Amino acid sequence: MRAVSPLPLLSFTSLLQNHRSSSPFIAAPERALRCLSGQRTRQKSLAAMNGHTWRDSLDKLVSIPQAEAPQAVVYSAGGGGHFFKWLFSTPGASAVFLEGAMPYARHSTERLLQRGRQTVPSNFVDAEMARALSRSALQCAMEIKIRESGIQALSDRLVGIGSTCALASTQPKRGEHRVYVCATSLRGGRHSTREYAAILEKGRRSREEEDELVSRVLLNALLDQADVDRVPTGLDATGASPGNEELSESSDEAQDPIQDLLDGKVTHVVLCGGSGLVVPSPPLSDCDILMLPGSFNPLHEGHIGMAEAAANLRGTSMSRVVFELSCVNADKPTISLDEIHRRAAQFRERGLHLLLSSAPLFTQKAALVRGVTFIVGMDTFVRIINPKYYGGTDAGVAKALTEMRSHRAHFLVAGRTEGGAFLRLGDVTHDEGKFDGVKGMSDDELSDLFQELPDFRVDISSTELRARIKDQKRRGLTTD
Template sequence: MSNFKPLNQIIEKIVNKINEDAVKINGVFAGSGSSFAHWFLTKAGSSKTLLQLDFPYSYSVIDEMLGCTPNGYVNEVVANEFANIAYKRANKLLAPEEKIIGVGCTSALTSEKPKKGEHRVYVSIRSRNEMINGYLKLNKGIRTRIEEEDLVSRFILDQINRFCFSSEDQTLLKDLTSGDKVERKKNKFYGAVEQFFETDKPFVAINKDGHLLDFSDSFTYIIPGSFNPLHSGHKQLAEFIKRMKKSRVDFEISIFNVDKDNMNKEEVINRISQFMGVGTIIISKSKTFAEKSIHFKGCSFVVGWDTAVRILDTKYYDNNFESMLTALDIIKENHCRFLVVGRLDEFGAFRNANDIDVPSGYQDMFTMIDEKRFRNDISSTEIRSQN
């Protein structure tokens, strides 16, 4: 299918350009990528670019490399982990100022036994701060194994070319058909999230452009939640608070939750992606509002009626009323308050702050947002059940 002579010239030109760049490449490829290796290993000067290429092929080797048996071997999560492994290996060998990328690739291509699923490849490129993802679904049944391998290797090369030079060569993938599909995305904040998980940092804040915010930034109004998913109700609430208080409004997700499973890195990154172009998202390690108040002093938390009920439920304080009051005292001492938005209860009745039994001396910490001014009954739980 491919016109190999001009393609070979294009490939050689890009390989030469990458070799002339300062980039150092470490890679882990499963299921494909042999042509990519051939192009570099047969080209003089590649030793200053390529550090190592691993080709784990059996499931047992991949499991050992990942440290677990993944939920499927050909997906973005595995490609990301391969890229992370490659990046971290290179990072141990080279100086911090070096331009290092880890490349991860996992694919399912034509085999002796026909595959039931799609022929596809995931390519991830990890740099110090970013994770760049590429996905290629191949038009099944129109190429031989060798032709698919060649196309996938060109896709890997194309992803690296885009990373190194912010450019693309349309002719490198010119033989894509209408049945092939390419998707690409970039997570600018990947490195910050990884560092957050690996250190004792209490929180990180990422703005709507994907950039890390300085911790000196003050937070005045925060909407906490799991945002699984982020929906129009959350966005409309943020806009309402901005207009009402004439102040910035930020969102917050805790990776720890007293009612739900802890979140892993991939889940956090997926949740963060929802806020690109929307607003600042804070990722914290605070399980309780008492902990949140320590890190976000003077802040007002915008919560739903159901969350306010849980804040005052002794079940979350080992059934100890005094422990609950101690938590409220910590929040109060840190000058934090709650703005409470009405919500539907499990029976479909609308509830607001007037339906909450607040202990004496703490009523001024809870302010109701009148439903005539703002009400939105959509819920993430309902959206998930519909999907």
């Protein structure tokens, strides 16, 4: 049998060299290798840049003293996964990051917005959606801090960042590839926003590269809150982006939140004692809040003592007590802006929290702050069960009280001197346990709603105090 000579073994490289110009079948793999090699080089270069810039910026961000660092909630729809990866791989990121979410399904995005009491925009990838996600994120940040430590935990370091984008997918998109980011904070004592937007060139980047670009814009939105140097995005001079791509930016500061309240643009405003922060529509429901409503004209020691007694009874601190002033009153004219500021100054001077609302009725207050415990005196309790405010019928009273119970509201009622006699909650019940003027409610229902605030009595009202001050002025004993 004739021996068969073995075929020479050729490397793939030598095969390419021998047939570079003659074989189109060999040239194609060569081009593929070049493409693959170039892609790997770009990825390696990009990874090196990432490993330097975002890491350095985040390390600098988390090294900021905790009392000065921003605290963010971030909602990013449609992209931005690299941002969360970078954040979670940075030690100490919990100092600046409270919560994050990446909604993809339409219902998921709507649920996030509804949680933050935001109207769902008609378009899911535009500047208004980014604003809505940002506002919802800020609501979440405030809720987290209030539940943790009370109202005094609200600060101008809280920020909500929202992002929405349309990026490369398995099927070509008919619309533009684009990204919108908005950061809403309490800097300056009121809502302020900073927005970022860009239209991306189709086909220029892979899906992963577009996602990283979005993540860099998101990261810069957070870095801007602490004045930390930005990372390059590829959409500015630093990133040397060719073509017509450009990152546009704008900022805006809301007008006086109290004026917004009077104009009906917000439901309530909280003036934080001590910090002087003015916060529009903070989420107070189910945060163990005690609320003492009144006109506070003027605020006196009886108000403060009653609030302290209620806080002690509930085993909490004044950080969860808010005094509530309705700018619209069931019995009196709407309070002017100047008068609101005058009365608010009384609380700021004492480091007490004041809630301004347009909810004159207790049913409205209970709906505004679900799960609230009201602190009232006997004079207010008598008005609460007065049919005059509920269509003049006992059925109206029962309906209103039932509605308040549905919002999980409760009342602590302090005794008060009326007509020379001290009147307490137990003095206005029948033998069978029902309050005068309330028909159709059981003893258990009323006991669940109203509880006596023991060991405290209010012996002076704001009306009496104003009369005393007026008399002192008349006699030249005071100038205030």
